[in-house]
Amino acid sequence: MEQGKIHLMKFQKRWQLLSYAEVLLYALGLAVLCYFIAKNVVISLVVFLIGLLLFILIKKPWQHNLFSTSTYVDAHVSEASFSSGLLLQPEDSLSNLAKLQRYKVAQELSVKLGLLTPPNAIKQALLVLLGCIILGFVIDKLQVFSGVDQILNNPNNSEQIQFIATDSLKGKSLVPKIETQEIKVLYPSYTRLGGTTTTDPNIKAVKGSTVQWKLHFDHPVNDPVLDIMGELKPLRKVGLGYQIQLPLTTSGFYSFKFKNEEGTAFTSDLFSLEAIPDNPPEIEILGLVQYTYFDFSDKKVVELQSAITDDFGIDESYIIATVSKGTGESVKFREEKLSFKETISKGTKSMRATKSLDLDALKMEMGDELYFYIEAFDEKQPKRNVARSETYFAVIKDTVGEQFGVEGTLGVDQMPDYFRSQRQLIIDTEKLIKDKPTISIQEFKSRSNELGFDQKALRLKYGQFMGDESEMEEAPAEIESHEEGEDHDHAEDQESMLKEFMHDHDGDNEHNLVEQHEHENENDSEPEDPLHDYLHNHDDPEESTLFEESLKTKLRKALSIMWDAELYLRLYEPEKSLPFQYDALKFIQEIKNSARIYVHRIGFDPPPIKEDSRLTGEIKDIKNYNKNESKEAEQPFEAIEEAVRRLEQLVHKESDYKENDTALFTAAGNELAQLAIDNPGKHLQVLQGLKSIENNTGRTLENYRFVQKGLLLALPDSPQKPGAKKMYVDKINSLFLKQLEVYD
Structure with a gap:
């Protein structure tokens, strides 16, 4: 009996879901159309939420309850016989005839409701969404609402270019004003962005774009020019106005300058030019x-x-x-x-x-x-x-290797014909550590032992540069220390365990490398050669190389570290071997980099000696060489530092503004412009403040302090001074001082 009610409830949920889907499509179409007009995601999202709420109130999907659903089913399903309401009543309150009718209706609706579609307007909503998308695309291409786009996305785009007299004594002259200003940015053709028109003098566009300025003045002007980072570009008169067109190749600042009919010079504020680079794929x-x-x-x-x-x-x-x-x-x-x-x-x-x-x-x-x-x-x-x-x-992979046959008493060189680099050993060791959980213990030990042999071969190869002819040198003290007492027994056990996994070349050929001789009478002392310190003794492996002493020390350290790396590989502990391998690689790289500059020390050609004065012992004409040289420290921001000091005096009214201060602030502005060339908007207000000080329109206490703070923040951090005392700086104090810089 309850089966019919369940089907009725499913039909009701489908009806509600379709109603909510209609609301969503209508709101989405409205939001898409708004985005094409405003080009602003935030505004489009707000419109979407408002539209969603509005259409929900209009459609009222919650009104499709079980009673309204039953009424709709009675009107559209003849088999229900206007009796679907019986499914919503308690069975105990029905008569026998009503129960029979209820059973019959439940059986019919279980089949019919699955084929019945609730009333909806999904197709109409989809058509509205598609129409909004097409309409928005047409509006975007025709740029019907380009002005709205500029106003919403550039709040300052209505900024009017203002001019002030550069000479304060002639400030009462007639100031021509701009009636209309138009700035057009034509993007490169490959960007497919077309062009945009704005009145915002602060321009941000793709590098390579063309910028065109059109200005109309209410009074005649003479010699209007565009000043870009000190480079003057004259404006061309077209009709009743002036215009200029320039490619945007680099970021910077610009301003306009002209003279009125009385000869008074006027200049505008500084505006930013920001060239956005085209990034590679x-x-x-x-x-x-x-x-x-x-x-x-x-x-x-x-x-x-x-x-x-x-x-x-x-x-x-x-x-x-x-x-x-x-x-x-x-x-x-x-x-x-x-x-x-x-x-x-x-x-x-x-x-x-x-x-x-x-x-x-x-x-x-x-x-x-x-x-x-x-x-x-x-x-x-x-x-x-x-x-x-x-x-x-x-x-x-090449599975075929060349094998050479040996007959008779021919000598055999069993040493490998290649040596793995330390970097390759590190890679293989890391791979072995990674594969350890997935391979057998036998394979793990075998691979670790083979890596130990490769480490040994590499150590022997580098040992040749130190004059070593064999591996008969003593191991580092750290290894020798394990050969005493109980550790010695443990080492012997480890050695016996390693024999099963030894590489074929591991020890069989060591007797062929160099003949060993026992040293007799080691305690017999020999007289010290007085010329020993001044000779290049090739019998001593430490002296039989062209390396300088520092390189010898590094190479000896690298060989010592390779001993440790090999030891842990032999003991099946690659995790402990890896740090030693990284240290060995570090020393090898330092040796390579140091050896590259050794060629500059070869080829010294001493000055010729006069034969008539040779071996005479006369030193009267020989004088001590003295050289005094003084260098001035580079101060790339000297003008900014001097301007900060000068502004400090003006803030405390220690002196009045002087004529030579204008040149100082101009130089400081040029240095600041070079700092801000990558990000023109960062220091734009400080530059405008400097310019207002030069033009006698901003010589106020507030502007002095603002410009001084901006110049201080613009200065890069100075490097550490030699001899400066190291002081412990508390972290809390550092944060406090940083906040003072921000909010001062």
């Missing part, structure tokens, strides 16, 4: 590891997926793939330019690009390597921006 390769290895029997295909975006549009993009064949001096490279599977439409701002790199199609064989990266260009003119991704690698 951004490339992201998705779900691909940097190194991919294939066995020869594998399906050798690399699935490349990438996301490419640009702020104004992509011009072209492709894959640069390089195949390397061979090894050593016989290596050969072949470079190819590959296209993506998708066709790139010029001007697309974002796209997903994919490509299947088939290594067999690239004619790669065992041992060959593939290096590939993505290169993308945007549509910037005249020179495109280019971006490239990281390089990725795909390698086909």
Whole structure:
């Protein structure tokens, strides 16, 4: 009996959901239309919320309750026989005939209500939304409400350019005013932004745009010019007004200057020019590891997926793939330019690009390597921006190795023909640590021991630079200390455990490297050679190298650290070996960088010696060399610092404004303009305050303090002075002083 009521309730919920969907579509269409007009997300969101509330009050979806639903079903389902209301009444209160009718209606409605659609206007709401989108697109293209856009998004766009006399004595002269001002910004064609018209003199546009100023004065003016960072550009008279057109190549400041008929010079405030750079494309390769290895029997295909975006549009993009064949001096490279599977439409701002790199199609064989990266260009003119991704690698493993047969008594060099670098050892050690939970203990110990052998081979290789001919040197004291007492027994146990996993080359060839001799009579003292400190003794490994003493020390430290790194790898503790490997890599890099400048110390050509004065012992003509040199410290912001000191005097009324102060504040303004060239809006008000001081329109106590504070905040932090005392600064005091600077 309750089944019929459940179907009735489901029908009611569907009716309510469709009503709410209508409300949502109507409000969304209104918000989209508002965005095309105002170009403001916040305003569009407010309109959407207001529209949502308004249409909910109009449609009233909550009124579709069970009783209204029952009335609708009775009117549209003949099988209900106007008896669906029986489903809403308690069964105990019904007669036998009513119960029978209720059962019959429940059976009919369980089938019919699933096919009945509640009354709705979803199609009408979708058409309204589509119409709002089309109407908004047309309005945007025709720029019907461009003025509304400028007013809402640029609250200061109605700022009128004002002029003041540069000479305070002639301030009572007639001041021409601007009747109309129009500034048009024409964006580069590749941006597809067209042009905008505004009256806001503070301009922010894409670098490479063209800016056009049109000014109409109420009185005649003479020699109007545009002053951009000290460069004067004359305005051209067109009809009743003046105009000038310039490309926006860099950020900065500008102002207008002219003279009236009486010869009085006038100037405007400073306004900012901000050139927004066109950023290069951004490339992201998705779900691909940097190194991919294939066995020869594998399906050798690399699935490349990438996301490419640009702020104004992509011009072209492709894959640069390089195949390397061979090894050593016989290596050969072949470079190819590959296209993506998708066709790139010029001007697309974002796209997903994919490509299947088939290594067999690239004619790669065992041992060959593939290096590939993505290169993308945007549509910037005249020179495109280019971006490239990281390089990725795909390698086909070479399972075949060359083996040399040896017969008779021919010598065998069992040392490996290559040495892994310290950086490669670090990478392999980190990989071993990562793979430890997933591999067997036997494999883990084997790989750790092999890495220990590779570390040993690298240590022997670097030992050659120190004059070492074998590995017979003593281990560091830290290792020797483990050879006493109980630790010695433990080391022997560890050594016996390592034999099972030893590398084939690990110890079999050490007797072939150099012959060992026992030193006899070690306690016999030999007379010290007085020339020992002045000779270059090649018998001593410490002296048989061209390295200077500091490099020897670093290399000896690196070799000592390699001992520790090898030790922990042999003990199957790669986690403890890793810090030593990083320290060894650090010393190796420092040695390489230091060795690069050693060439500058070679080739000293001493001055020639006169043969007639040689070995005479006369020193009367020899004088001590003295040189005195004084250098002035560079003060790039000397004018700003001097202006701050001068403003301090004006604030405390220690002196009046003088004529030479104008030159000082002009120089300070030039230095500040150079600081603010990357962000013109940051110091615009301070520059305007400086200019008002120069023009005698802002020589007030409040303006002095404002400009002084702005100049102090604009000064970069001075470097530490040599000999300055270090003082402990409490963190709370630092925050307090910082707040004083902000709110002073």
